Amino acid sequence: MGSSNTMKVGAIESFINWIESKVLDDHWSFDATVGYAEHKDLFMRNEMVCAKTLYNYLYKGILGIKAIDLPLVVRHSQRKSISRKHKRELGKSIELRDPNIETREEFGHWELDTVRGTKDKTDHVLISLLERKSRLYVALRCPSARATDVKETLHAWLNTFKDVNLACLCKTITADNGLEFSEISNLENEILSIYFARHYSAWKRGSNESIMVYFVDVYRKECQ
Structure with missing residues (x-):
């Protein structure tokens, strides 16, 4: 048997x-x-x-x-079961995002993540941005994984659009609830909306999840 x-x-x-x-x-x-x-x-x-x-x-x-x-x-690490109560919420839930974004018919909706070369929070990281419709991928070098540095790096990238129509190029950004993204909600304005995926729901940012499979391995090898 x-x-x-x-x-x-x-x-x-x-x-x-x-x-x-x-x-x-x-x-x-x-x-x-x-x-x-x-x-x-x-x-x-x-x-x-x-x-x-x-x-x-x-x-x-x-x-x-x-x-x-x-x-x-x-x-993935073998960890003891933890309570899902009282998890941090950094901003607007992805549940509030326009469902039409799921169709990938409109340009300007980005998925956000970070890639770390090491586990040291003070080490430089890359900010990973993937546009859902075109699969356009952008990697931004960031001084560290600290929330302030991540926000400022993202802010500098958004400022490169100021001479063109931001409403066409970057309408939404969706991130997870990592602490490195705890300040990016401050970048919201009348044009840009920022959303956060639910805890334990990486699949809701599936585009970035897929491309990161390749990128993480390459980047970490470069950092060794």
């Missing part, structure tokens, strides 16, 4: 096959794939497992993919 893990995987075979396809073909993370599947109701609750279970399967060699297929696996 097979192990309970093997039996469980057999019961969710369709879900596992879909996960492996998204990881290998589209370079999505486990968190992004599970979040997307839940949001779109692609599978029944008993036909899927959470991202943490997928990582456990990965480490045990049960899946048809390896850790090397998940370049962002270094971001």
Whole structure:
């Protein structure tokens, strides 16, 4: 008789096959794939497992993919369960963003993230910006991951648009709830709106999530 893990995987075979396809073909993370599947109701609750279970399967060699297929696996750490209550909210929720942005038919909606060369908060970082419609990618060098430096670097980039129509080039920016973004809401004006994805919802910024798979590895190698 097979192990309970093997039996469980057999019961969710369709879900596992879909996960492996998204990881290998589209370079999505486990968190992004599970979040997307839940949001779109692609599978029944008993036909899927959470991202943490997928990582456990990965480490045990049960899946048809390896850790090397998940370049962002270094971001995932085995941590004790933490309460999701009282999480910081840095600004307007992504739930308030115009749903039409999801269609990718209009230029000017950006996804924001940071890339760190090391875990030292004082070390220089890159600010990663990806425009949703065109997939135009912009990387800005920032002195550190401190909130003030991130805000000032982003502000300087936005100022480069002042001689053209900002309303056409940068209408919204969506970031996660990382502390490095705690001051960027101050950059909002009558043209630019800034939103923050929900906690544990990296899949809601899927465009940047995908391209970061490649960029993080290259940048960290350059910093070594």
